[in-house]
Amino acid sequence: MLSRVADSIYWMSRYVERAENVARFVDVNLNLMLDAPGGAGQQWQPLVATTGDHEDFAKRFGKATQHNVTQFLTFDRENPNSIISCLRAARESARSVREIISSEMWLQLNKFYLQVNDAAESGKGMESPHDFFSSVKLSSHLFNGVTDATMTHGEAWNFSRLGRKLERADKTSRILDVKYFILLRSAAEVGTAFDDVQWAAVLRSTSAFEMYRKRHGRISPKGIAQFLLLDTEFPRAIRYCLEMARRSLHAISGTPLGSFKNNGEKQLGQLCSDLAYAHLDDIFAGGLHEYLDDLQTRINLVGTGIFETFFARKVPVSGQPHGKARS
Amino acid sequence: MTFEQYETGGFFDEMIGEDGQPRSAARPLARNILSLPPGELVHRQQAAYRALVQMGITFNVYGASAGVEKTLPFDLVPRIVPASEWDRIERGLRQRIFALNIFINDLYHDRKIIKDGVIPEHVIASSKGFRPQCMGIKPPRGIWCHITGTDLVRHRDGQIYVLEDNLRCPSGVSYVLENRHLMKSLFPEVFAQSKIRPVSNYPIHLRDMLEFLAPDGVVGPRVVLLTPGVFNSAYFEHSFLAQQMGVELVEGSDLVVSDGFVWMRTTQGFERVDVIYRRIDDDFIDPEAFRADSMLGVPGLMEVYKAGNVALANAPGTGVADDKVVYAYVPRIIKYYLGEDAILPNVPTYICEEKKDLDYVLEHLPELVVKAAHESGGNGMLVGPHSTSEICAEFAERIKANPRNYIAQPTLALSRVPTLCNGALEGRHVDLRPYILYGKDIFVLPGGLTRVALKKGSLVVNSSQGGGTKDTWVLADNILTESDRGPEAVQMQTQTFNAQIQGEIS
Numbered sequence: 001m002l003s004r005v006a007d008s009i010y011w012m013s014r015y016v017e018r019a020e021n022v023a024r025f026v027d028v029n030l031n032l033m034l035d036a037p038g039g040a041g042q043q044w045q046p047l048v049a050t051t052g053d054h055e056d057f058a059k060r061f062g063k064a065t066q067h068n069v070t071q072f073l074t075f076d077r078e079n080p081n082s083i084i085s086c087l088r089a090a091r092e093s094a095r096s097v098r099e100i101i102s103s104e105m106w107l108q109l110n111k112f113y114l115q116v117n118d119a120a121e122s123g124k125g126m127e128s129p130h131d132f133f134s135s136v137k138l139s140s141h142l143f144n145g146v147t148d149a150t151m152t153h154g155e156a157w158n159f160s161r162l163g164r165k166l167e168r169a170d171k172t173s174r175i176l177d178v179k180y181f182i183l184l185r186s187a188a189e190v191g192t193a194f195d196d197v198q199w200a201a202v203l204r205s206t207s208a209f210e211m212y213r214k215r216h217g218r219i220s221p222k223g224i225a226q227f228l229l230l231d232t233e234f235p236r237a238i239r240y241c242l243e244m245a246r247r248s249l250h251a252i253s254g255t256p257l258g259s260f261k262n263n264g265e266k267q268l269g270q271l272c273s274d275l276a277y278a279h280l281d282d283i284f285a286g287g288l289h290e291y292l293d294d295l296q297t298r299i300n301l302v303g304t305g306i307f308e309t310f311f312a313r314k315v316p317v318s319g320q321p322h323g324k325a326r327s
Numbered sequence: 328m329t330f331e332q333y334e335t336g337g338f339f340d341e342m343i344g345e346d347g348q349p350r351s352a353a354r355p356l357a358r359n360i361l362s363l364p365p366g367e368l369v370h371r372q373q374a375a376y377r378a379l380v381q382m383g384i385t386f387n388v389y390g391a392s393a394g395v396e397k398t399l400p401f402d403l404v405p406r407i408v409p410a411s412e413w414d415r416i417e418r419g420l421r422q423r424i425f426a427l428n429i430f431i432n433d434l435y436h437d438r439k440i441i442k443d444g445v446i447p448e449h450v451i452a453s454s455k456g457f458r459p460q461c462m463g464i465k466p467p468r469g470i471w472c473h474i475t476g477t478d479l480v481r482h483r484d485g486q487i488y489v490l491e492d493n494l495r496c497p498s499g500v501s502y503v504l505e506n507r508h509l510m511k512s513l514f515p516e517v518f519a520q521s522k523i524r525p526v527s528n529y530p531i532h533l534r535d536m537l538e539f540l541a542p543d544g545v546v547g548p549r550v551v552l553l554t555p556g557v558f559n560s561a562y563f564e565h566s567f568l569a570q571q572m573g574v575e576l577v578e579g580s581d582l583v584v585s586d587g588f589v590w591m592r593t594t595q596g597f598e599r600v601d602v603i604y605r606r607i608d609d610d611f612i613d614p615e616a617f618r619a620d621s622m623l624g625v626p627g628l629m630e631v632y633k634a635g636n637v638a639l640a641n642a643p644g645t646g647v648a649d650d651k652v653v654y655a656y657v658p659r660i661i662k663y664y665l666g667e668d669a670i671l672p673n674v675p676t677y678i679c680e681e682k683k684d685l686d687y688v689l690e691h692l693p694e695l696v697v698k699a700a701h702e703s704g705g706n707g708m709l710v711g712p713h714s715t716s717e718i719c720a721e722f723a724e725r726i727k728a729n730p731r732n733y734i735a736q737p738t739l740a741l742s743r744v745p746t747l748c749n750g751a752l753e754g755r756h757v758d759l760r761p762y763i764l765y766g767k768d769i770f771v772l773p774g775g776l777t778r779v780a781l782k783k784g785s786l787v788v789n790s791s792q793g794g795g796t797k798d799t800w801v802l803a804d805n806i807l808t809e810s811d812r813g814p815e816a817v818q819m820q821t822q823t824f825n826a827q828i829q830g831e832i833s
Contacts, residue, residue: 322588
């Protein structure tokens with residue numbers, strides 16, 4: 001398929017996934033703040049910090065209040081990572097590949113965008129924030145479901161899954177990281193009932209609460225890190241996501257699993273191996289935040305490798321065979 | 328709702344006859360509309376609007392801020408064309424396209440028509456659509472104008488006239504297909520009662536035609552549709568047609584010329600491209616051959632085309648026949664090449680550079696429509712009856728300064744179709760753009776884009792100036808199959824001509 005098209009499909013899925021995860025971020029914090037005793041610990045700054053856009057936020061919004069942060073992450077059109085900006089970018093990408101994706105996918109994504117756009121225009125989105133963020137999550141799930149159910153699971157679909165899983169791995173690591181920031185601010189609360197509430201909130205924001213309970217039972221920081229980082233079956237766990245991304249990448253290139261022909265495959269293969277042999281004690285010994293930070297950098301490198309191999313504009317060399325010519 | 332209050336206003340109405348009753352072809356529809364509970368028609372119109380927005384069937388507005396999209400207004404009362412009338416339109420269009428193709432080929436080769444004094448050389452030389460770069464080019468299968476969207480209008484006299492030929496990749500056919508799709512869900516009862524000829528096979532015909540153009544010896548040709556990109560106002564159509572045909576939609580930057588062929592950049596390396604349905608103007612398709620500042624095209628494309636290693640549809644250079652002065656010669660062009668009278672007449676046209684016509688035009692400006700030879704979309708136009716004497720005087724100076732650039736036509740009283748306006752049906756003026764494909768034979772899509780001027784009294788149907796669209800129903804009462812249609816003169820000639828051109832190439 002065309003390099004430009006592959007690029008657009010990959011980013012379409014990444015942006016939808018990003019929008020969903022931002023909704024998860026904000027929604028869980030809203031819930032958390034409701035549980036905070038006496039309004040103590042109104043912590044919105046960590047949300048901005050983990051998205052990496054804190055400078056832009058500080059410049060344009062100033063204080064990290066609930067209203068400011070929610071606005072910045074949801075409806076702010078100047079923030080490229082807000083829900084509305086992500087959906088707009090996803091829709092523009094989809095528009096440029098409408099002939100490749102199924103019309104059901106386009107219909108769902110277009111509705112999704114219009115729904116958030118209407119909420120932004122009417123100013124009614126935040127009247128009932130929980131309903132709004134739930135509807136964003138649901139729309140994203142619908143889009144993914146429609147994608148899996150209506151699109152041939154060929155090259156284009158694999159690019160879509162590759163983008164979605166890499167984005168999700170990155171965002172799950174950031175959600176875990178939010179907890180780290182909150183811990184920093186309230187070391188006194190470690191091990192308290194409020195701490196448990198916060199860890200449970202992390203699980204809820206990744207729709208992992210019930211699945212975690214089935215697997216580990218008691219809420220414990222290590223158990224949660226184990227589950228969200230290293231679980232091989234939970235669909236939002238980082239290891240699971242990267243494993244799926246790896247399968248798609250190899251399906252696209254045709255390279256057998258366990259070997260590599262390009263930089264993306266090499267980076268991703270090494271990352272998956274490291275996760276497969278990682279132990280929680282080692283991770284905590286080196287610091288969870290440091291580990292997650294490194295993980296995010298390595299996921300970015302996988303993205304760079306994919307760009308170089310599949311999306312970058314190349315020029316044929318005259319006189320050498322160009323590819324599949326028919327005559 | 329009844330048609331009793333409906334006023335035809337002295338115009339030809341496509342649905343209601345002079346006796347105030349629905350024409351016979353429109354009776355099932357009229358019965359259905361009358362049987363609807365009050366408000367139902369408006370309700371269905373709103374449902375159609377919602378469907379269009381949700382499907383994202385929108386066009387971009389140039390100059391507006393990014394992301395501003397509009398839906399092309401859609402009116403749910405269709406234009407109905409009886410079978411016998413369509414039969415004549417179809418024959419007329421085949422004849423016209425067939426002759427125009429010979430004409431364009433002649434202009435870029437022997438120029439017999441100029442030598443024989445039928446059309447003056449300077450008219451061709453000064454036409455902006457004439458491309459000297461195309462002299463001597465032999466396009467694949469001898470065809471230049473593969474896709475045409477001829478604009479037809481009906482005057483008060485009931486006669487159908489050709490208004491424009493649109494030989495440079497006309498747009499709008501996606502609306503024909505989507506409008507029909509909508510109408511089938513809005514009026515399923517009427518579709519069951521009226522025999523309406525289908526339009527949904529257009530993409531199949533289009534792809535067959537494009538594959539027919541592939542360079543000799545290529546099996547399973549790679550066809551692509553070349554778009555200027557997502558910001559083009561017709562982008563929806565480009566993507567829709569690519570999807571419906573199952574071909575790649577490419578932008579200029581996806582293609583590269585190397586070693587005498589065109590290649591596209593894919594995730595698995597480069598793949599050869601054999602046929603390009605380009606929706607980019609001549610000026611922009613190849614910065615090495617045409618405008619050097621074009622960022623949309625493919626450098627070196629014309630050389631590959633000239634060498635016969637890629638086909639372009641439409642061929643570059645067809646725009647010469649879109650010049651409104653050249654248009655005025657079309658009846659003579661048909662007569663010259665085919666020895667036949669035009670089946671579909673031109674709108675009577677005064678050529679301002681001819682002294683007698685110029686004098687007449689200048690004397691009668693307030694009653695005429697004056698058009699600039701190279702403009703389209705209603706730009707550069709004077710509608711005499713709707714203009715002040717100052718504007719007419721100013722236009723007169725422009726004409727005198729450059730008579731070659733102007734033609735004039737009587738103001739037509741375009742026919743009308745009942746249209747839902749503020750909850751009631753009122754007559755609004757329409758035109759009709761059928762689509763014609765020229766490949767192995769000439770195919771005329773039974774239907775077309777009916778454009779409607781939604782403003783009361785307006786004659787301008789362009790979407791940029793308050794126009795909308797309607798579905799067009801061609802009835803199949805006396806439908807003939809392809810083989811029943813018999814040895815039609817034009818079709819026979821088409822084949823002979825193709826054989827002749829192919830003989831020249833091989």
